[in-house]
Amino acid sequence: MAEVDSDSQSEDRPPIYEFEDQQLLDLVEELSRSNATIKAETEVFERYFSRIDPKDLLPQPLAEQPLLGLSAQEFSQFRGRRKSKSRSMTAERLVRLTVEQKCDVAQRELEEMRDALERLKEGSERVLSNCKATIEESEIRMCELKKASYEFDRDIGRSMLERKGVMMGAEKVIRYIEDKSRTKDTLIEKLRLKKAALKVQKRKLQMQLKQKEEMGEALHEVDFQQLKIENSQYLEKIDERNQDLLRLKLLAGNTLQVLNTYKKKLQNMTSESNNLTSELLSRKEMLMKIAAETIQVEEERSKAETVNKRLRGQLSDYQVPNVLEYVTGKASHSDLEQSVHIWERKVEISEMALKTHMQTWNKLKMANGKALDWPQLAILPQRQ
Incomplete structure (x- = not known):
C-alpha cells in the first residue's frame, strides 16, 4: 500500500528542481515516514517468511493460494526486490501483496509475538519460581542451622562453659553427633520415599497426558470446528450466567442493605422495648410503694381521727375547776414536794451512817479474826 501511494504521488508531482525549500523539507519528511513504514513492513515480512516452510511456497490451486500469482521464483524475487532497483514495474506488480494478505501476515506475526511473549512470561515465571524456591x-536451611546451633549450645556448649578447667568427655560430643546423624538419615529416608512416590505420580500423569495427546491427533478439523462452536455457545451461556450472577449479586446487596436497616431498626426497637419494660417495672414498684404508703396513711388517718374524736369528747366533757380549788391544790402539791425532798435528804444521811457502821463492823471482824454475823437490817429505800 505504501508503494502504490508513493508511485501515484510520484506520478502526480512536478520535478524536484521546481520545488521550494519548504516543499523539499516536507517531501523529505514524508519520504522518511514512508521509508520507516516500508522498513517496518519489510521486517514483519522477513520474520514471517523466515518461519514459513519451503513446501508452503510451492504453487497451489487458485482458491488456496495465500499469495495471488506468487510462485517460488517470484517469492525469491520478492525478498530481493529491495536490493535490485532495476526490476521492471511489471515484475514488481506481480509480487505485491493485497491488503488482505498484508493483514493476514500482520495477524500471524502478532500471534507469533504474543506466543513469544507468553513463552517469555512462562520462562520468567519459572525462573521466578526457582528463585523463590531457592x-x-x-x-x-538457615532456620535449621540456627536451631542446631541453639541445641548444641544448650546440650553441650553450656555445660562446657559451666565446667571451666574440666576436660569435656569426647564421648558425649560423639554421642550427640551420632544422634543428630541418625535423625538426618531418618529424614533423608522419608524424603527419598516421598520423592519416589512423586516420581511415580509424575510418570502416571505423563502417560495420561500422552494418551490424551494421541487421542487428540485422531481428531479431524470438523471436530475442532464443532468444539469451537460448542465452546462459543458455552461462552455465551457463561456470559448469561455471569450477567444473572451479577444481577443476583446486586439484588443480594440491596437485600443485605435492607436487612441491615431492619436489623438496626429492630435493635433500636428492642433497646427501646427493654427501656420501656424496665420503666414499667419501676413504675409498678412505685405504684406498689404508693399503695402501701396510702394504706399506712389511711391507718394513721383513722387512728388520728379516733384520737381526735376522743380528745374532742374529753374537751367537750372538760370542766375548769374554781380558782380557790386550783390555789389550794397547788399549795398542797408544793408542800408534798418539800416533804419528799426532806425525806430524800434523811435517806441519804441514813445511808451514809450505814456505810460508816459497816466499815466499823468490818474492822472489828478483822481485829477479832472471827466471822461475826451482822444482824439483818432492812434495806432502806434509796432515792431515785
Missing part, C-alpha cells in the same frame, strides 16, 4: 530453601 530463597525458601535457604531460609529453611
Whole structure:
C-alpha cells in the first residue's frame, strides 16, 4: 500500500528542481515516514517468511493460494526486490501483496509475538519460581542451622562453659553427633520415599497426558470446528450466567442493605422495648410503694381521727375547776414536794451512817479474826 501511494504521488508531482525549500523539507519528511513504514513492513515480512516452510511456497490451486500469482521464483524475487532497483514495474506488480494478505501476515506475526511473549512470561515465571524456591530453601536451611546451633549450645556448649578447667568427655560430643546423624538419615529416608512416590505420580500423569495427546491427533478439523462452536455457545451461556450472577449479586446487596436497616431498626426497637419494660417495672414498684404508703396513711388517718374524736369528747366533757380549788391544790402539791425532798435528804444521811457502821463492823471482824454475823437490817429505800 505504501508503494502504490508513493508511485501515484510520484506520478502526480512536478520535478524536484521546481520545488521550494519548504516543499523539499516536507517531501523529505514524508519520504522518511514512508521509508520507516516500508522498513517496518519489510521486517514483519522477513520474520514471517523466515518461519514459513519451503513446501508452503510451492504453487497451489487458485482458491488456496495465500499469495495471488506468487510462485517460488517470484517469492525469491520478492525478498530481493529491495536490493535490485532495476526490476521492471511489471515484475514488481506481480509480487505485491493485497491488503488482505498484508493483514493476514500482520495477524500471524502478532500471534507469533504474543506466543513469544507468553513463552517469555512462562520462562520468567519459572525462573521466578526457582528463585523463590531457592530463597525458601535457604531460609529453611538457615532456620535449621540456627536451631542446631541453639541445641548444641544448650546440650553441650553450656555445660562446657559451666565446667571451666574440666576436660569435656569426647564421648558425649560423639554421642550427640551420632544422634543428630541418625535423625538426618531418618529424614533423608522419608524424603527419598516421598520423592519416589512423586516420581511415580509424575510418570502416571505423563502417560495420561500422552494418551490424551494421541487421542487428540485422531481428531479431524470438523471436530475442532464443532468444539469451537460448542465452546462459543458455552461462552455465551457463561456470559448469561455471569450477567444473572451479577444481577443476583446486586439484588443480594440491596437485600443485605435492607436487612441491615431492619436489623438496626429492630435493635433500636428492642433497646427501646427493654427501656420501656424496665420503666414499667419501676413504675409498678412505685405504684406498689404508693399503695402501701396510702394504706399506712389511711391507718394513721383513722387512728388520728379516733384520737381526735376522743380528745374532742374529753374537751367537750372538760370542766375548769374554781380558782380557790386550783390555789389550794397547788399549795398542797408544793408542800408534798418539800416533804419528799426532806425525806430524800434523811435517806441519804441514813445511808451514809450505814456505810460508816459497816466499815466499823468490818474492822472489828478483822481485829477479832472471827466471822461475826451482822444482824439483818432492812434495806432502806434509796432515792431515785
